[in-house]
Amino acid sequence: MITYISLLRGINVSGQKLIKMDALRKSYENLDFHNVTTYLQSGNVIFTGKDTRPDELAQTITRQIEKDFCFDVLVIVLSIDKLKQIIDSNPFVKNNNKDKNFLHVTFLSSKPLKFDLNSIEEKKLNGDEIIISDNAVYLYCPNGYGKSKLSNSFLEIKLKVGGTTRNWKTTNQLLKIAQQIR
Structure with missing residues (x-):
């Protein structure tokens, strides 16, 4: 299993x-x-x-x-x-100046093939950071995810793939639970 x-x-x-x-x-x-x-x-x-x-x-x-x-x-x-690969690849975790309470991951249903990064970056609020990989989008939203313009729906439209976002605590807790029932 x-x-x-x-x-x-x-x-x-x-x-x-x-x-x-x-x-x-x-x-x-x-x-x-x-x-x-x-x-x-x-x-x-x-x-x-x-x-x-x-x-x-x-x-x-x-x-x-x-x-x-x-x-x-x-x-x-x-x-x-x-x-685990998605968690280990989060570039914001290595920066001790980043408050982990403001980290989020948008998990993607498939690799985004063609998108305009500039049109995504234009929506960032002061302090927001975004890094897009093949299967996840890493977000740092120091003003709160609810205030960020880099919402799940916005990213789905711009990347042309489905996605769902979780905060960093939930993301790590899911791995912990999965490792316990392994």
Whole structure:
């Protein structure tokens, strides 16, 4: 069995796309996944399953959620190794002048192929920093993510790929939970 981390975009936000975590766990168990664990109410699910490509798992989970809850949601699935690579590659962590409370990661559903970096950089507020990689966008938003113009929706439009954002604490907690059920 392989341990995976799945990130659902936009559930339980502002009363939209509501899913109770016990119902979500049951949905995953119906797919024959094991050790299903949720973290917070925002669509973070850690589970074990057969060795399958993460993009195939994402499609399977998306279909199951649509069947069980009657709405479409973006699902991104990562292996422990991929999540650890994304965490280890965060360039802002190495800078002791950066308050980790203002770090965020936007996980991407695929590699952004063609985008205008200048049009993204133009939206930065004073102090905002952004670095785009093949599978994640690293954000430092010292004025708060909620005030930043570098929102999840903005990045999806500019990069032409789906994504979902997590704060640095949640990102690291997901890895910790996944390593415990490994």
